[in-house]
Amino acid sequence: MDSRSLHINCGGPNVTIENSRGRFLYEGDNSGLTGSAMNYHGKKWGFSNTGDFMDDIITEDTYTVFSDSVVSAKYPELYQTARLSPLSLAYFAFCFENGSYNVKLHFAEIQFSDEEPYVRLAKRFFNIYVQGKLIWEDFNIREEANGTHKEVIKEVNTTVTDNTLEIRLYWAGKGTTIIPKRGHYGSLISAISVCPSSESECGAQVHHPLLVRKAHKPRIYTLILVITTLILSLAFLIVGAFYWKKCVRNEDSGKRGSFSLKQLKVATDNFDPLNKIGEGGFGSVYKGRLPDGTLIAVKKLSSKSCQGNKEFVNEIGMIACLQHPNLVKLYGCCCENNQLLLVYEYLENNCLADALFGRSGIARGLAFLHEDSAVKIIHRDIKGTNVLLDKDLNSKISDFGLARLHEDEKSHITTKVAGTMSVL
Numbered sequence: 001m002d003s004r005s006l007h008i009n010c011g012g013p014n015v016t017i018e019n020s021r022g023r024f025l026y027e028g029d030n031s032g033l034t035g036s037a038m039n040y041h042g043k044k045w046g047f048s049n050t051g052d053f054m055d056d057i058i059t060e061d062t063y064t065v066f067s068d069s070v071v072s073a074k075y076p077e078l079y080q081t082a083r084l085s086p087l088s089l090a091y092f093a094f095c096f097e098n099g100s101y102n103v104k105l106h107f108a109e110i111q112f113s114d115e116e117p118y119v120r121l122a123k124r125f126f127n128i129y130v131q132g133k134l135i136w137e138d139f140n141i142r143e144e145a146n147g148t149h150k151e152v153i154k155e156v157n158t159t160v161t162d163n164t165l166e167i168r169l170y171w172a173g174k175g176t177t178i179i180p181k182r183g184h185y186g187s188l189i190s191a192i193s194v195c196p197s198s199e200s201e202c203g204a205q206v207h208h209p210l211l212v213r214k215a216h217k218p219r220i221y222t223l224i225l226v227i228t229t230l231i232l233s234l235a236f237l238i239v240g241a242f243y244w245k246k247c248v249r250n251e252d253s254g255k256r257g258s259f260s261l262k263q264l265k266v267a268t269d270n271f272d273p274l275n276k277i278g279e280g281g282f283g284s285v286y287k288g289r290l291p292d293g294t295l296i297a298v299k300k301l302s303s304k305s306c307q308g309n310k311e312f313v314n315e316i317g318m319i320a321c322l323q324h325p326n327l328v329k330l331y332g333c334c335c336e337n338n339q340l341l342l343v344y345e346y347l348e349n350n351c352l353a354d355a356l357f358g359r360s361g362i363a364r365g366l367a368f369l370h371e372d373s374a375v376k377i378i379h380r381d382i383k384g385t386n387v388l389l390d391k392d393l394n395s396k397i398s399d400f401g402l403a404r405l406h407e408d409e410k411s412h413i414t415t416k417v418a419g420t421m422s423v424l
């Protein structure tokens with residue numbers, strides 16, 4: 001996958017789709033893991049699946065669906081599998097190139113069958129968010145497609161401004177839970193494709209043999225030779241300018257986006273113990289300085305950590321699109337050489353436990369998360385070491401690795417203890 005497209009076959013293996021433009025690879029997400037686990041895929045994209053099917057009688061739930069029946073669709077192979085979630089399912093791409101994009105979400109109701117008894121009474125409702133905005137509420141696949149095992153594609157245009165794209169499906173407790181079978185509910189999606197708004201199709205393209213043969217025609221070669229001759233005099237200038245900008249951009253990754261492991265090693269003096277400013281369930285936190293002088297805090301996953309990929313992915317998905325003066329700013333991330341690192345703004349006064357009681361900033365930050373944010377969030381790990389202070393002693397909430405979404409219509413949420421315990 002390049003930094004301007006995203007093709008995923010949800011709940012299934014890699015699938016190659018062939019059309020008039022060539023062949024496009026839809027990457028599979030069938031990790032083989034069971035249980036309510038999160039799965040992280042390399043450097044480009046990941047997904048977060050939370051919740052448990054409490055209403056069924058199965059001891060070990062599965063979160064993928066496979067259908068033996070062929071789906072009525074242009075590319076039926078994309079719809080033979082789907083990913084299922086009892087609560088919240090999020091897909092997101094890291095280090096995505098900023099710009100305007102067309103998002104296509106592919107659905108087919110393959111868990112129900114029109115031949116099953118009482119299936120007409122079954123209603124699967126869930127909400128769809130793109131970049132934190134509610135796009136479709138109470139979405140029903142079977143109604144949209146006018147039947148089961150039929151494709152329906154929903155499109156939406158969105159903008160990426162912070163190098164992160166998020167698509168989230170959320171089951172809000174509506175619809176049936178025991179029809180046609182107990183535990184058949186929640187969100188379900190078959191495939192995802194994201195392209196720049198200026199292009200009709202895109203992705204990890206593999207050249208089609210027929211297209212390659214056409215390119216060998218003398219007429220095409222002549223055209224290529226003429227064009228090459230015309231631009232040769234400008235080639236070195238263009239390439240030089242491009243790489244100069246690229247190198248400058250790599251030296252200073254900006255306030256948001258992708259950081260290389262080399263950059264963060266330089267910034268922290270190779271994670272010198274003298275630069276260590278904190279320790280948590282995720283790992284150690286180091287002070288660093290970027291080439292432009294910007295101070296940063298780098299959170300590094302420990303090999304002994306009880307957290308890991310799940311919290312890393314969750315924290316990026318939760319906080320990447322939020323901006324508030326009482327929430328710590330996430331500048332970017334690094335996923336390189338099996339290393340997971342998060343890069344935050346540096347707050348001069350580190351953390352202070354009694355900020356929970358002596359300052360109103362925490363209350364304002366929590367009020368924003370609970371009431372004013374487009375996506376309501378329960379932090380689940382508020383404690384002194386997760387409250388940081390800037391140079392003016394303004395408190396800011398950090399560490400969203402254990403956060404959970406909360407729907408507007410729910411008056412309260414019940415959850416178990418999630419974070420580490422601190423004695424004040």
